[in-house]
Amino acid sequence: MRNKLPVAVLGATGRMGSEAVKAVEAAPDMELVAALGRNDPLETLVSAGARHVVDLTVPDSTEANVRFAVDHGMHAVVGTTGWDAGRLERLTALLAEHPETGVLIAPNFALGSVLATAFAAKAAPYFESVEVVELHHPDKVDAPSGTAARTAELMARSRAEAGTAPSPDATVKELPGARGADVDGIRVHSVRLRGLVAHQEVLLGGEGEQLTIRHDSYDRASFMPGVLLGLRQVAEHPGLTVGLDGYLNLNA
Amino acid sequence: MRNKLPVAVLGATGRMGSEAVKAVEAAPDMELVAALGRNDPLETLVSAGARHVVDLTVPDSTEANVRFAVDHGMHAVVGTTGWDAGRLERLTALLAEHPETGVLIAPNFALGSVLATAFAAKAAPYFESVEVVELHHPDKVDAPSGTAARTAELMARSRAEAGTAPSPDATVKELPGARGADVDGIRVHSVRLRGLVAHQEVLLGGEGEQLTIRHDSYDRASFMPGVLLGLRQVAEHPGLTVGLDGYLNLNA
Amino acid sequence: MRNKLPVAVLGATGRMGSEAVKAVEAAPDMELVAALGRNDPLETLVSAGARHVVDLTVPDSTEANVRFAVDHGMHAVVGTTGWDAGRLERLTALLAEHPETGVLIAPNFALGSVLATAFAAKAAPYFESVEVVELHHPDKVDAPSGTAARTAELMARSRAEAGTAPSPDATVKELPGARGADVDGIRVHSVRLRGLVAHQEVLLGGEGEQLTIRHDSYDRASFMPGVLLGLRQVAEHPGLTVGLDGYLNLNA
Amino acid sequence: MRNKLPVAVLGATGRMGSEAVKAVEAAPDMELVAALGRNDPLETLVSAGARHVVDLTVPDSTEANVRFAVDHGMHAVVGTTGWDAGRLERLTALLAEHPETGVLIAPNFALGSVLATAFAAKAAPYFESVEVVELHHPDKVDAPSGTAARTAELMARSRAEAGTAPSPDATVKELPGARGADVDGIRVHSVRLRGLVAHQEVLLGGEGEQLTIRHDSYDRASFMPGVLLGLRQVAEHPGLTVGLDGYLNLNA
Structure with a gap:
């Protein structure tokens, strides 16, 4: 058979x-x-x-x-x-x-990455603050990564649909770039480090708690x-x- | 009005x-x-x-x-x-x-904790390996924490329903306790550290990638x-x- | 007695x-x-x-x-x-x-913070790439934090004394701010998130490996x-x- | 010339x-x-x-x-x-x-690993609590790793020399293995996860703060x-x- x-x-x-x-x-x-x-x-x-x-x-x-x-x-x-x-x-x-x-x-077949993005979008409306940190090898030519930008866009959309207020930020004195790039109102930070492949952390913070969703991609x-x-x-x-x-x- | x-x-x-x-x-x-x-x-x-x-x-x-x-x-x-x-x-x-x-x-009103557990259960069937690390202050009397045990049980259940194989483990020489506790086939590790409050990391690993879902609880x-x-x-x-x-x- | x-x-x-x-x-x-x-x-x-x-x-x-x-x-x-x-x-x-x-x-009595900064300065010359990510509550008015700026300065100094080359960076297409602030040639990223207190990660990367030194400050x-x-x-x-x-x- | x-x-x-x-x-x-x-x-x-x-x-x-x-x-x-x-x-x-x-x-030529161990030993006497978590691929046969055991031994020695008290632990109800293995009085936890290579976290906690020293080894x-x-x-x-x-x- x-x-x-x-x-x-x-x-x-x-x-x-x-x-x-x-x-x-x-x-x-x-x-x-x-x-x-x-x-x-x-x-x-x-x-x-x-x-x-x-x-x-x-x-x-x-x-x-x-x-x-x-x-x-x-x-x-x-x-x-x-x-x-x-x-x-x-x-x-x-x-x-x-x-x-x-x-x-499918633009992306890495299950962990697909799940991380989906979870980030679902969780985004429930936290006062959200930011994204992506980390890649230093030969990458664009910053932020396409995945990080896409993740921020989806989080911004789900927050907008839920009527969530923008993440608070009292910064008045900033060395240029310290607070990262602005993608639809969400701050995205790009780290470039020898030895890394492709990594992303979505950080969500509320009163007294933090949720972190991290994806590490090591290999095709x-x-x-x-x-x-x-x-x-x-x-x-x-x-x-x-x-x-x-x-x-x-x-x- | x-x-x-x-x-x-x-x-x-x-x-x-x-x-x-x-x-x-x-x-x-x-x-x-x-x-x-x-x-x-x-x-x-x-x-x-x-x-x-x-x-x-x-x-x-x-x-x-x-x-x-x-x-x-x-x-x-x-x-x-x-x-x-x-x-x-x-x-x-x-x-x-x-x-x-x-x-x-509701046994738990911390949004981040509730979401972390729900995401862990959803993601569990898609990865070859899953483990849980929970970290608390050293005055806690039970190990693992109730939340970690509950998370492991839900992950085990969703893996069983999907027909996922047990996480691989080639350990043959183990110092007692090194590989953690066994909760429904899922390894759970309990760290106790002064300065901490209540924290949990769910680690999911597959060929070439890792997904980590972490929750930090700082305050009631x-x-x-x-x-x-x-x-x-x-x-x-x-x-x-x-x-x-x-x-x-x-x-x- | x-x-x-x-x-x-x-x-x-x-x-x-x-x-x-x-x-x-x-x-x-x-x-x-x-x-x-x-x-x-x-x-x-x-x-x-x-x-x-x-x-x-x-x-x-x-x-x-x-x-x-x-x-x-x-x-x-x-x-x-x-x-x-x-x-x-x-x-x-x-x-x-x-x-x-x-x-x-002493400007800082937190042992962990003092040690983290000292270790970062000692390790900095031995890695091709170094960056700093600091994370604080969103009511902070300056970015980056004084501690992060000081850490970057000390790392830059120890790299200069050892003759270490600048961290490589192939970025040619950047959304403004994505790559962080430049402190003496070292990139520093500032995350602001409700629920956090004061946290800092020094990331050091070389071929095939990464060293991370993180300090979390929860309380005075x-x-x-x-x-x-x-x-x-x-x-x-x-x-x-x-x-x-x-x-x-x-x-x- | x-x-x-x-x-x-x-x-x-x-x-x-x-x-x-x-x-x-x-x-x-x-x-x-x-x-x-x-x-x-x-x-x-x-x-x-x-x-x-x-x-x-x-x-x-x-x-x-x-x-x-x-x-x-x-x-x-x-x-x-x-x-x-x-x-x-x-x-x-x-x-x-x-x-x-x-x-x-030299038993180990990875600069990051050598530095991580040296820093862990230096920092160990200054914190009330210390533990080690090591994470490797699931084909590894021993737990904990030799590097983790060695790190714990060196930390135990430097704490003994400084007269530091043992890490506090109020655990009275433990699922076997939850609290890890005991290496010279220091708890060591071994995670095995597909996709990983060789990773180690040394966690040091004191009143209101935490220091973490992590090393990731991706490649020979x-x-x-x-x-x-x-x-x-x-x-x-x-x-x-x-x-x-x-x-x-x-x-x-």
């Missing part, structure tokens, strides 16, 4: 794709039926019997890849960037013609549990889902 | 009660209409026009207090311990006769935002609610 | 002074022989038989107090601010006439062990010592 | 040795003149003109290697284990015949700055030095 998920990896020779190949091969409930590189024909997916597809390619090819999969009734888990509003709209229309097929497009391998979780659940989520948090059981 | 909540505090001379008196007086949307000590008659609640009651008394009197409030159509927020299954059952029956009245019984004042939140929402939650997390918007 | 230290507290009705009165009374090896307020005559020190004096008064009176003590052969431990170069020079001259008398002037009581340590050792350190670290056994 | 240090690496094909080869090659003030594997003759050191030797071999060969180096007037930096009292005694006798030659034998690369520092300073430290802390400027 065999009922392992027949999975194909697109972009199998890239950094993320090669990790995915290893992760699928190691998963006891999956079978890797195809691993396609840049110039391999998509028809191989059909002949190999793939039912689930992981797309970890490049912005230029991801839309064609996913449309091919959906057209052939394959579910798709997508980690490639480049899905703007137009692409998402066209994909939604295509999925309407294939009502039993699911697609997950941290994305693979999220990719596998996506593959296992995509068939149960027909239509388009954006963001892995849609699959996490956060609302039970 | 006046539409402040008319609030009464029972147990107003106790440690928690006197904090509640101050908090209600300071809340712009509430009016303290009564503050009752041990021997004050409950009828004062009626003559004072209380519509919301906070019970911070003792196990011996809390049931009679809450039943009096419900009988008079007052909503109640209860922080007193001693509500066993029999009392809860009788209260539920009484509330069935007063379908518009709400009662919140940390309970008051939760008490006020309970008072503001209890009328919208008729019937009995146990646990402040039932009022937090965790499932949206 | 009696050989407790006969101690007098000056400024005994102030916030710090009243704590010192309690601490001296509770110390088994000390006897509180005098507790002077603003208008009490200094001659009381002589009649009470004080041999050690704690000065926790105000900048306007501290110099006269300490000179009186030294003139009468009493050792002095001083927590009052306002000791500029001129005052220190005059005191040094006076102490030269009293070669067996010791005076300790944290100054008293340092005051008592000063009182116990001041007689063994004749002359003027500035900074409690001069009494800590850091160089053994 | 050339005055780079002529360095030879012994054990150049091992895990640590190959890292050392890369580190020496990358150091602007060093020249790699020899890289010897298991069966290469030691005479190569002479013909290659080595003046400094790094020994990262195995316990069986390290003594002969170091004695050969000293006999030829080469300074040696040794990271190999197996140096018992007898070996150290014989080496000391040999060095007495070569008074200008230096040897550094963290040993190389310590090896290079040893090579640069060994000639200035004739005779035998055990422990890299002997070269760190901790007592200035």
Whole structure:
């Protein structure tokens, strides 16, 4: 008897794709039926019997890849960037013609990071003060990190919806920059330190107490549990889902 | 025009009660209409026009207090311990006769602590390893703390429901106690340090990443935002609610 | 038999002074022989038989107090601010006439804070990257804190003396303030959060490793062990010592 | 003009040795003149003109290697284990015949770890309470880690020398193991978590304050700055030095 998920990896020779190949091969409930590189024909997916597809390619090819999969009734888990509003709209229309097929497009597959951001947004309205500290290696060119900015935006939004007042701040004498950057009214601080990879702390403070939600990312391998979780659940989520948090059981 | 909540505090001379008196007086949307000590008659609640009651008394009197409030159509927020299954059952029956009245019984009003526990339970199934470290002042007589044990139990339960495997542990040579206590299969470590109050860290680790949820409690004042939140929402939650997390918007 | 230290507290009705009165009374090896307020005559020190004096008064009176003590052969431990170069020079001259008398002037008596700063300065030359994050309550008016600025200055100095290169930083795209304030080439970040008191983290990073030195100050009581340590050792350190670290056994 | 240090690496094909080869090659003030594997003759050191030797071999060969180096007037930096009292005694006798030659034998070359342990021992007498938490990957077989046990021993020793009382602990009701292992009277807790490498927190608490010294080790690369520092300073430290802390400027 065999009922392992027949999975194909697109972009199998890239950094993320090669990790995915290893992760699928190691998963006891999956079978890797195809691993396609840049110039391999998509028809191989059909002949190999793939039912689930992981797309970890490049912005230029991801839309064609996913449309091919959906057209052939394959579910798709997508980690490639480049899905703007137009692409998402066209994909939604295509999925309407294939009502039993699911697609997950996720900018971030690290479960800890996705959970940290979701928890931060949920907790934000209940505390008088919130700030974000992100810490990365010193070769990073932007500050703050995209994840930290996104986290602050979501926290600001949930506070606004709940009618929470701005975080208090009596600073009148400041050395420029000491109080960090302002992202939608939330202070974000960027530390750059040799030896670090990617880390983030969300600090929430109220009278007499503090809640801290910290995520440490040490290795690209941290994305693979999220990719596998996506593959296992995509068939149960027909239509388009954006963001892995849609699959996490956060609302039970 | 006046539409402040008319609030009464029972147990107003106790440690928690006197904090509640101050908090209600300071809340712009509430009016303290009564503050009752041990021997004050409950009828004062009626003559004072209380519509919301906070019970911070003792196990011996809390049931009679809450039943009096419900009988008079007052909503109640209860922080007193001693509500066993029999009392809860009788209260539920009484509330069935007063379908518009709400009662919140909460063992813990610190928002950060309640959120930390809820997040830990939600996140637990998604990580290969989970452990808990709690840190308290050295005058504490029990180890681990009740909150840490409760957190570990909830994490163990959510992992069991999701079919998560036990946290891996290759230890073969252990100095007794090094790996902590075992609470439903989850390791819990208790640090005792002068200068601390009450702190807890939930550590969740997966391949290449770590999620940490930490709560620091510095002061009894940390309970008051939760008490006020309970008072503001209890009328919208008729019937009995146990646990402040039932009022937090965790499932949206 | 009696050989407790006969101690007098000056400024005994102030916030710090009243704590010192309690601490001296509770110390088994000390006897509180005098507790002077603003208008009490200094001659009381002589009649009470004080041999050690704690000065926790105000900048306007501290110099006269300490000179009186030294003139009468009493050792002095001083927590009052306002000791500029001129005052220190005059005191040094006076102490030269009293070669067996010791005076300790310390801007900070919290042992943990003094040690954290000393350790940070010692470790700073050995790491490629160093930054400071300080966290305080939101009613603080200056950012960064004086302690954080001082810590950064000392770290910068020890790195300069060792010829350590500046911390690397590839940031080219920065939201204003994200990378913190620049104190002598070291980045300092100021977090303001309700519920906090005074906290500081020194982060040092090198290839493959990180060292973190954190100090949490919860209560003014944290100054008293340092005051008592000063009182116990001041007689063994004749002359003027500035900074409690001069009494800590850091160089053994 | 050339005055780079002529360095030879012994054990150049091992895990640590190959890292050392890369580190020496990358150091602007060093020249790699020899890289010897298991069966290469030691005479190569002479013909290659080595003046400094790094020994990262195995316990069986390290003594002969170091004695050969000293006999030829080469300074040696040794990271190999197996140096018992007898070996150290014989080496000391040999060095007495070569008074200008230096040897550094260090069990740990991670600067952050060495500093963290040294700081913990220095700070331990000044706090009422001290405990250690170490955190490692779950494939580790011993608990607590050797480094944590060593740190606790050194803290216990410095507290004993200063006459510090034992850390207070009012625990009367304990789930077995909750309070950790007892190492010379100091509680040590071992966390095992997937995703982690090697981490340690020393917690020191006093009235109203806490000092935390944390070291994170992410990668074997963290040993190389310590090896290079040893090579640069060994000639200035004739005779035998055990422990890299002997070269760190901790007592200035």
